[in-house]
Every structure is written in structure tokens, then in C-alpha cells.
Amino acid sequence: MDMFVRWAVAGVSSLAAVACDTPAEDTQSAAAPEPGVITVPAHEASRYVVLVGGTPIGAANISHDGNEIAIEYEFRNNGRGPTLNEAITLNEAGYPVRWTIEGASTFGNAVDESFSWEGDSASWRDATGDGSATLNGAAYYVPQNASPYQLAIVGRILLNDDDRTIPSLPGGELRLTHMEDLTLSDGDRAIEVAAYALSGSSTSPTYFLMEGEAFFGVVSPGFAVLAEGQESYDELLRSRAAEYGASRYEDIQSRTAHRYAGPVAVTNVHVFNPATQTRSDRSTVIFEGDRITSLQPANQSTPPGATVIDGAGGTLVPGLFEMHAHLGESAAALGIAAGITSVRDMGNNNEVLSNLIGNIESGRVAGPRVFRSGFIEGRSPFNSNNGILVASQDEAVQAVRTYAEMGGFHQIKVYNSMDPAWIPAVIAEAGTHGLRVTGHVPAFTDANAMIAAGYDELTHINQLMLGWVLDEGEDTRTLLRLTALKRLPELDLQSEAVQATIQAMVDAEIAIDPTFAIHEALLLSRNGQLSPGAVDYIDNMPASSQRQARTAWAAIENDADDLAYRGAFEQITAALTELRDRGIFMVPGTDLGGSFAYHRELELYQSIGMEPTEIIAWASQGMADYLGAGDELGSVTPGKYADFFLVPGDPTTDFKDLKTISMVVADGVVYYPAEIYPEFGIRPFVDAPEVSEAE
Numbered sequence: 001m002d003m004f005v006r007w008a009v010a011g012v013s014s015l016a017a018v019a020c021d022t023p024a025e026d027t028q029s030a031a032a033p034e035p036g037v038i039t040v041p042a043h044e045a046s047r048y049v050v051l052v053g054g055t056p057i058g059a060a061n062i063s064h065d066g067n068e069i070a071i072e073y074e075f076r077n078n079g080r081g082p083t084l085n086e087a088i089t090l091n092e093a094g095y096p097v098r099w100t101i102e103g104a105s106t107f108g109n110a111v112d113e114s115f116s117w118e119g120d121s122a123s124w125r126d127a128t129g130d131g132s133a134t135l136n137g138a139a140y141y142v143p144q145n146a147s148p149y150q151l152a153i154v155g156r157i158l159l160n161d162d163d164r165t166i167p168s169l170p171g172g173e174l175r176l177t178h179m180e181d182l183t184l185s186d187g188d189r190a191i192e193v194a195a196y197a198l199s200g201s202s203t204s205p206t207y208f209l210m211e212g213e214a215f216f217g218v219v220s221p222g223f224a225v226l227a228e229g230q231e232s233y234d235e236l237l238r239s240r241a242a243e244y245g246a247s248r249y250e251d252i253q254s255r256t257a258h259r260y261a262g263p264v265a266v267t268n269v270h271v272f273n274p275a276t277q278t279r280s281d282r283s284t285v286i287f288e289g290d291r292i293t294s295l296q297p298a299n300q301s302t303p304p305g306a307t308v309i310d311g312a313g314g315t316l317v318p319g320l321f322e323m324h325a326h327l328g329e330s331a332a333a334l335g336i337a338a339g340i341t342s343v344r345d346m347g348n349n350n351e352v353l354s355n356l357i358g359n360i361e362s363g364r365v366a367g368p369r370v371f372r373s374g375f376i377e378g379r380s381p382f383n384s385n386n387g388i389l390v391a392s393q394d395e396a397v398q399a400v401r402t403y404a405e406m407g408g409f410h411q412i413k414v415y416n417s418m419d420p421a422w423i424p425a426v427i428a429e430a431g432t433h434g435l436r437v438t439g440h441v442p443a444f445t446d447a448n449a450m451i452a453a454g455y456d457e458l459t460h461i462n463q464l465m466l467g468w469v470l471d472e473g474e475d476t477r478t479l480l481r482l483t484a485l486k487r488l489p490e491l492d493l494q495s496e497a498v499q500a501t502i503q504a505m506v507d508a509e510i511a512i513d514p515t516f517a518i519h520e521a522l523l524l525s526r527n528g529q530l531s532p533g534a535v536d537y538i539d540n541m542p543a544s545s546q547r548q549a550r551t552a553w554a555a556i557e558n559d560a561d562d563l564a565y566r567g568a569f570e571q572i573t574a575a576l577t578e579l580r581d582r583g584i585f586m587v588p589g590t591d592l593g594g595s596f597a598y599h600r601e602l603e604l605y606q607s608i609g610m611e612p613t614e615i616i617a618w619a620s621q622g623m624a625d626y627l628g629a630g631d632e633l634g635s636v637t638p639g640k641y642a643d644f645f646l647v648p649g650d651p652t653t654d655f656k657d658l659k660t661i662s663m664v665v666a667d668g669v670v671y672y673p674a675e676i677y678p679e680f681g682i683r684p685f686v687d688a689p690e691v692s693e694a695e
């Protein structure tokens, strides 16, 4: 999903705009509102701009009429984004008592949400259906799809609440934490803003800013939403958000990362061997620092002074490789809890990712080893804003050189808005630096052309299959690359065109990164029904995740759409079965932030004929070899890095056992998911193993 944050908003010009209205101190002296009565400060902005990596991509317009608020909100990034219209009525205490939201979500699903609260009864309707509650006191309704201006509303309520904690609907509670005060100045005038963290509405807090009780904006490392006239503070405030995140994850790391001194013995385990795809007899694995030192029979004594972790007959599995990440700090930490000790990043805000990798390698925060891709995208009205944007072949070739000079990049990844004519030169230049090339199929060409041009790998199964169903001139930079999948049920996979492409892939030994699970979510998620990929973990998740897992991604207008998208997923499964049977190499990645989605990604490959043992070997040693790191990673072998995890069950017989993890060792640091998950509002799945000092 190319890293979208739900709270995106808006930008800035010179300060003047604010100054001439009402200098801040004036507002302070304005008549103080009656106790318990919350009002919108006169100097609050009425327009906010969405910025991604500093580029304006949309806006929110806010109008007030007494306690009535009307909001128009839209942004477009990478050819997609939400369009929403909201109408809100507040009571005197600033709580929404009526809220309607209409429009469309990022992937096109219709939004028709409403909330009302009268007396002690509240009711709402969102994409998952109807809900209601009897209230004994105030509660804040957390909308499923809303503009970030809701932070202004809930922010003012929490700022006026004694313990800055309030109950929320459909469930849970919201907490406000003051992060810091900031003085923003462009030399003419200084603005005093305070940064806050809102927690409880999803697995990670949201950071936003208030100028007194006026909403100033919301920030994340790659995104900023700021009152119009304040864009010049985008970079500063995004770097503050990165710091808030890093310090939060640093806290989590200090509570959950166990660095045991001396040798550590993991006893009573069956070690999965990717080479033989079998489990060992009961054994003991010993590691010290970041390296595995020995594997020994269970009856052999452990080294004196060793820390002993009792595996209680469970299975030790080599660390897994998420091959389609857009890594952020949350996915980094939750990935570790899911046994993902290495990722291949497929495009990011280069600076934000470098910062995160630095924090992971220094041990400041939890996270995987990262194999990077140099993301190159053409400038267009639909372009993504990751990586390096280019407007000519020369710039594209120069971008390859830039990544080669930066070093540490495994490959080049090209994207939708690249001009197909530039690709041969990009591939030639990449080759001179030993860089592989993968990517989407640029708009207005097809997979056949990219295979002929020399791609080493194709990204996303839809990018391959669209070439068989699109007409000349159709533009895949838009949501068409999703909606055109409705044509797949008519496609004959044995047809000459399809077979010719597959043969070309065989001849060119090109690989593919299907991202199977995101296609399942895109094509099979339906409003009010639990998404098939979420069944095994959803009950342990916070309310917002439970809601999201019962919401359609695509617009399912009628039964024909429903059937067409279900048929499309069957065709994707059939095509992947054919590719596998023809020996085409695949790599497992989610494009969904890893963690639980990665377990689902792997699980889905059983539906194309892969056995659990084959899948685990492929996702560990197979990917380590593919990334050229097979000597150091990929199996539980003395001398290799200590990257593995413990499951109480036996995933070689029942793949689902792989999803219940009691311990993870990443680069020699020991983690217990039972300690990590509560930090994200997730209920643990299994207790940590017994740990004791050796005699």
C-alpha cells in the first residue's frame, strides 16, 4: 500500500496569513469560554493542506456555523486517495452528537458513515454495519473514515479533560500525551505550538499539534498536514514526528529487548532445517552475542553460566524474509514479533528509511535487517512520492548512479509513471553497477516489453496479468490497475498470449513478487464480513483493526462486481499455480506492512500446491540465498547470525502453528511477543517460555 498514513492533511505559505488575522496573544485575552463549554478559537485555520515528503497532494476545507462543522477533504498520491464530505454537530462540551461522512475511501470503497447520540443512547453505521451503545456519560465516537480535522475536535475535548483520557466508541479509550512545546518562527513572527500523542484509536499513536486550542496540524515521518500558510515547517515537524516515534520505540525496546550476557541455550527444541525441510530430534541451540555457536543433542549439558530458555518441545524456525516491505517503525517492531528478522524494502522516503535503519542497527529500536531497493518514479499527476522522482531518461539514469553511489541498495525498483522508453537505459546503467532491476509495469506498456527489456523480477501479480486484459492506451497509474482485474474471469490462461508471456519469463529466468495476500484483501474483502486473511489474529486486535478487517477495499457496486472480483482472485491463484509449475521463481512479500499479513502471505502459497515445509524453507534460506546472504542467514547453523524464532507447535505438519510465536531472536537479541503486543494494544497469543540461569 506504499505506506499510506490514515491521518494525512495540509500545507503552508508565508506566516503573514495568520499574523494579520489575530495575533496569538490577543486570543488569550478574548473572553474565556464558560466552564465545560468548548469553543473553536477564532484564529484557527479554515484550510489544511496534505503534504507527502513535502509535496502538496490535497487539502481539507473547514467551515463552522456555531456548533455545526462542514468539511471537504481529498488527496491523491500514487493515483489514489480518499474524497470525503463531513457534517458534524457538537454539543457544548465539544463532543460530536451527530456526524455524517460521505464519499469514497482510498481504494474506491463507498463511504456512507453516520453517528448520532441522544440522551444515553448512541448509534452508528460504518462499513462493517450498524452499532449502538447505551452511555452512562460522555464518549467520543472514533469515525472509521474521517479527515484529520477530527483531531481538532478530540484534541480540544482531551485538553479540557481532567486526566486527558476519555471513553471511545465503538470501544476502548483515548489518551492524550503532551510531547513538547515548540516555537516556530520564520524570523518575522513566532508561533507557540504544542505537540501531542493520541493513543488508543489504533495500534500506534498519532502525533498532532495545537496552537493553544486551535488545530495546527498532524505529522508523521513521511507525512504532514498543516494549516494553510505553514508549509515551511513541514520538514522540521516531520523530523520531530520521527523523533517522537523513535523515542517511543526506544522505550518499547528498553522494555522488551533482552540482551543476555554470555551464552544462551534454547533447550528442548526441534530445529527446522531448510535444506532437508525436516525437524531435528529434540536438541539445544546455543548462541552468544549475535552468532549461533552450536547445535547439540538435548541430553548434552548446557555451558556453565548460560541463560537457559526452555523450548518445551517446540519448533525453532529460521528468521523469515518479508520481501515486499515499505518499512516503518511500527512494521519493524511488529515484524520482529512475527518472526520477520529480515526485509527487502521496495521503496520508501529514502531519508526516513536511512534514519530508521540507523536506529535499528544501533539497537535503539527493534527491527529487521533491511535490504534496500532504489525506488525511481516518473513525475506525473499520478506519481508516487517515494524514492527519487525523475522527468527524463537522463535523470532516470542519474538516479541509478545516485543509488549506486549511496551504496547499500540491492536493486533498482521502477514504478508506474516511468516512461517505458527510459527503461532499457535504466537497466543498462544498473547493470554496470551490479544492480538488479524490478518494478511495476510502467503505464502504457506491458510485462512482455519489460521482460524483453531485461527486468530481473516483476512486482505484483496484477502487474503481470493486466497486460493480458488491458486495451491500448489504458492508464494503470490510476485505480484501473485494481478495477480492470474484473476482466480476469474472462481470460483464458491457456491462450497464446498468456502462454507466450509465461514462456518469455521462463526463458529470461525472471522472478515475480506476487504479493498474494494484498490481492486477497483487495478482491475478497467485503463490508460487514471478516476478511479471510484476518481470521487467525483479529480477535486479539484493537477495535479499529477489527473494524478495518470487516471493510471492503474496492467499490463493490453490485453482485456482478462481487462475482467478478471473486473470479479474479481465482484466476490469480490459477495463474500462480501455472507459474510455479513452469518453474518461475517467486518471492514472498506483502506490501501490507508484514507482521500478521506476512503469515497469511505464506499460508496462501499452500493453495498453489506448496507444502508447509517447502514454504518455510523458501521464506528463510531460499530468500537469504536470493539476496546473496545465504552464508550468514537463512538457517539455524553454527557461525550464522542468531536470527530464529520459537513456536510451541509443529508448523511442518500444520502451517497455522507458525503464527503462534513465543520467542524471537533477532541479531542475538531476545524478544517475547507477549511483551511486545500489549505496547500496540494487541492481546498476546501465547506466554513467553521459561527462562533461567544455568546452574
Ligand SMILES: [Zn+2]
Pocket: 001, 002, 324, 326, 346, 591
Ligand atoms: Zn509496494
